[in-house]
Amino acid sequence: MQAHLVCFESTCRAQYDVRDVLYNCPKCGGLLEAAYGPIGADAASLKKLWRERRMDNAPLEQSGVWRYRELFPFLEDTKHVVTLREGNTPLLPAPRAAAYGGLKAITFKHQGFNPTGSFKDNGMTAGAAQARLLGMKRVACVSTGNTSASMAAYASAGGLEPLIFIPNGNISYGKLAQALEYGAKTFQVDANFDQILALVRVLAERLGIYLLNSINPFRIEGQKSIVIEMMDQRDWKVPDWIVLPGGNLGNVSAFGKGLREMLALGLIDKLPRLAVIQAAGSSPFYEYMASLSASGGSAPFVAQGHPETLATAIKIGDPVSWPKAQFEIETTRGVVEKADEQEIADAKAVIGASGIGCEPASAATLAGIKKLVAAGVIDRDADVVAVLTGNVLKDPDYIYRYHTGQLTGPDGAAIRANFGNAPVVVPNDADRITALIS
Ligand SMILES: *Cc1c(COP(=O)(O)O)cnc(C)c1O
Numbered sequence: 001m002q003a004h005l006v007c008f009e010s011t012c013r014a015q016y017d018v019r020d021v022l023y024n025c026p027k028c029g030g031l032l033e034a035a036y037g038p039i040g041a042d043a044a045s046l047k048k049l050w051r052e053r054r055m056d057n058a059p060l061e062q063s064g065v066w067r068y069r070e071l072f073p074f075l076e077d078t079k080h081v082v083t084l085r086e087g088n089t090p091l092l093p094a095p096r097a098a099a100y101g102g103l104k105a106i107t108f109k110h111q112g113f114n115p116t117g118s119f120k121d122n123g124m125t126a127g128a129a130q131a132r133l134l135g136m137k138r139v140a141c142v143s144t145g146n147t148s149a150s151m152a153a154y155a156s157a158g159g160l161e162p163l164i165f166i167p168n169g170n171i172s173y174g175k176l177a178q179a180l181e182y183g184a185k186t187f188q189v190d191a192n193f194d195q196i197l198a199l200v201r202v203l204a205e206r207l208g209i210y211l212l213n214s215i216n217p218f219r220i221e222g223q224k225s226i227v228i229e230m231m232d233q234r235d236w237k238v239p240d241w242i243v244l245p246g247g248n249l250g251n252v253s254a255f256g257k258g259l260r261e262m263l264a265l266g267l268i269d270k271l272p273r274l275a276v277i278q279a280a281g282s283s284p285f286y287e288y289m290a291s292l293s294a295s296g297g298s299a300p301f302v303a304q305g306h307p308e309t310l311a312t313a314i315k316i317g318d319p320v321s322w323p324k325a326q327f328e329i330e331t332t333r334g335v336v337e338k339a340d341e342q343e344i345a346d347a348k349a350v351i352g353a354s355g356i357g358c359e360p361a362s363a364a365t366l367a368g369i370k371k372l373v374a375a376g377v378i379d380r381d382a383d384v385v386a387v388l389t390g391n392v393l394k395d396p397d398y399i400y401r402y403h404t405g406q407l408t409g410p411d412g413a414a415i416r417a418n419f420g421n422a423p424v425v426v427p428n429d430a431d432r433i434t435a436l437i438s
Pocket residue numbers: 118119120146147214245246247248249250251252313314359361362389390391
């Protein structure tokens with residue numbers, strides 16, 4: 001199996017060795033992606049092999065990522081793999097959420113069931129394996145939270161030293177707590193995400209640290225397993241839509257690449273349409289795609305200097321992977337929508353009241369779906385899978401404030417507890433409590 005790195009820019013397409021430590025194309029500055037020679041197996045035998053592996057107790061086969069490794073064969077030797085049994089996340093039907101969104105049915109693919117509680121684990125197990133293959137000792141990332149929690153766990157589990165850089169005061173305690181607990185050296189920098197990313201690239205160069213930000217092409221390879229596993233769980237029946245939140249846009253890039261590769265191999269017979277939902281206060285990709293269609297196809301990408309949203313996982317003004325995301329949206333005839341703070345908060349409470357729960361960024365999916373169904377873009381009868389990216393316990397402070405009517409947006413405006421469920425203070429009195437219940 002021959003693996004290499006290729007520049008994503010269609011005018012360049014320069015190739016590099018898969019072991020080169022590169023984050024951008026040295027020739028043109030473009031994004032890089034992993035590419036492979038022929039897989040050498042047909043669709044039917046791959047499907048059979050992956051099913052059989054579910055019965056195998058070997059850690060590699062128990063991983064919901066590495067089980068599908070034929071589709072990302074960049075490692076010469078699987079001994080470099082660090083697995084915490086990532087992936088294996090459920091598909092959950094949610095009638096109540098479907099009704100809220102205006103759909104007949106909806107299924108959530110819940111990536112919050114991962115070992116550190118977000119889809120970042122699907123990519124991090126791959127990035128950490130590549131770091132070990134390269135003989136790296138230290139790994140680093142800049143993160144709004146979940147990437148650092150995941151990197152800390154995988155690096156520590158794999159004997160690497162994790163270094164984490166986070167925007168000071170802009171991270172949920174659940175996520176910061178994970179980074180500390182998993183043993184990462186953590187730096188809180190007085191700057192925003194995009195500024196810190198520039199800083200860390202300087203430090204990585206200077207100190208020989210391997211960067212595990214979402215620009216890392218191997219993380220994208222691991223994240224392809226989310227859609228591969230989704231199709232496997234659906235017996236390879238392709239949904240009409242896959243909906244996901246968009247921040248740095250690595251995940252939509254991974255989904256698109258994985259889907260295209262599955263189509264080329266005959267594992268699936270068509271592409272689903274991808275819908276990316278951004279928070280209204282942090283929506284540079286939404287604005288860009290809207291300006292493209294308004295201008296008939298040529299508009300510059302404009303970064304947002306001060307992105308604002310309580311959905312901190314998608315609070316990114318200058319998403320690195322936008323060229324890949326644009327390609328995948330166009331290839332799948334996809335759409336980009338945005339949802340405001342109230343819409344995200346209410347959708348989140350409805351997902352919670354469905355017994356499922358997720359963190360704020362994940363709820364942008366249902367908020368966006370509601371708007372896209374109302375606008376007639378998504379059909380009421382459509383087969384829709386929405387990807388919940390993070391666990392409900394990532395941001396408990398947000399939840400408590402919402403349900404008690406104390407949540408305010410980044411601009412200070414009150415967010416109404418439309419689906420609020422505040423605790424009731426009662427006296428120690430069985431009769432009074434009985435009256436309240438019945
Ligand atoms: C990272 C993250 C996102 C955003 O994903 P991108 O690949 O950056 O677009 C969304 N939700 C959660 C919970 C995340 O951790």
